[in-house]
Amino acid sequence: MILSLQLGFADWVALFNHFLSLSLLAVGGAIITAPDMHRFLVDDNAWLTEQQFSSSIALAQASPGPNVLFVAVMGWNVGLNAGAGLGGGWISVGLSALGVFLSLLGIMLPSSVLTYTTTRWAHRHRDKRAIKAFKQGMAPVVIALLVSTGWLLTASHDNPARDWPLWLLTLVSMLLVWKTRIHLLWLIGTGAVIGAIGLI
C-alpha cells in the first residue's frame, strides 16, 4: 500500500533534521534509534505505513551491505508516498531519490564527521599512553559485545520447543566460521533456503 502525501519544503527539511538529530545517538548502530524513527515517521507524521516501516528494516537486513541502509529504504518509501500524490512516474522516482539522499546524509553526516576527526586525532597520538590504554582496555569489552550480539539475536527466539532448530543453526554456523575457511555466502545462503522451505 502506498500513501498519498503532499510534502512541502519544510517537511523535507524536517525529515532531514530528524535523521540528523538521531545520528550522534546511534552508538552501536543506527538500528538502536529505530524506535524514534517509528515515532516520527509512522506515529507523528504518518509518512510511512506500519507495514512499510517494518518491511524497510526487513529488506535491508536481507540484502548485502551495512544495516544502516534500512534508513535509505525508509527515505525511499517516504518519497514514493509523496510522489504518488503527484501522479507517480519520474516525479515519484525523483522524490524517492531525494528521500534516500536526505535520510542517508542526515543519519551519517554528524557521526562520520565526528568519527573521522576524532580518529585522525587519535591516530596522530597513537603512541600516547592514554590512547593505547583506551584501545587495549576496550579490546576484551568489544569481544564480549560481539559474542553478546550473537547471543541476544539467538535468545530473542525464546521458545525452546519451537526455536531449537534456530539455535542449532546459529551454533553450527558459529563453529564453521570459527574452525573452517568456508565462504560466508554459502552459510547465509543455506540459512535462507532452510528458512524459506520452513524447516526452522
Next chain:
Amino acid sequence: MNESPPLNVPRSKTDMFITFTVLALQGFGGVLAVVQRELVEKKRWMTQAQFLEDWAVAQIMPGPNVVNFCLMIGGRHFGLGGALASMAGLLMAPLAVVLILASVFGGVSDAAWAQGALRGMGAVAAGLIAATGIKLIAALKNNPMGIVMCVAVMVSTFLCVSLLRWPLIWVLLGIGSLACFWAYAQLTKLATNRTQA
C-alpha cells in the same frame, strides 16, 4: 597466530573503493564477519590485534560501526579522499541493490517464505558475529592487562549485556572505563620497568 609474512597495504583509493565494494556485497546480516575475513585473513592489510583495536574505536563512536571502521582505515592510508572512497565503496553498490529490491519486491517481505528466509539468515548471521568475537580472543595474547584480567572483563561484560540486559552505555562507562584504567596502570608499570632495566 603466525605473524611472519609482512602485511600488505592498499595500493590506491581505487583499490580501497573496490575492496570495500566487494566486501559490502558479501555482507548479509552485518558486514563485520566479512571485514575481518577479507582485511585480516585474505588481504592482510592489518593484524588480528590491529583489527580488534580499530573495531573497538569504530564500535564506540556513534554511527554505523562498519562505516566508522572504513572511514578510519581509508583516512589512515589516503586521508580524507581515502575515507570517502572507502565509504562510497561500502555504500553505493549495496544501496543500488537494496533500492532495486525495494522497488521490485516491496510487498513480498510479508510472505511466509520470505519471513522464513529472513529468520534463517538471521540465525546464521548471529553465528557469524559470535564466531568473529571468539576468533579475536587470540589477539588478546599481547594485551598488557594480562590474560586473567582480559577474561574477567570479557565474562563480566557478557553477563551484564546478555543476561542482565544492562544498557550499552553503562557497560561501556562502567566495565569499559575500569578496564582502560587498569590497562593504563599496566602500561605505566611496563614503561617504568623498561626505563629501570
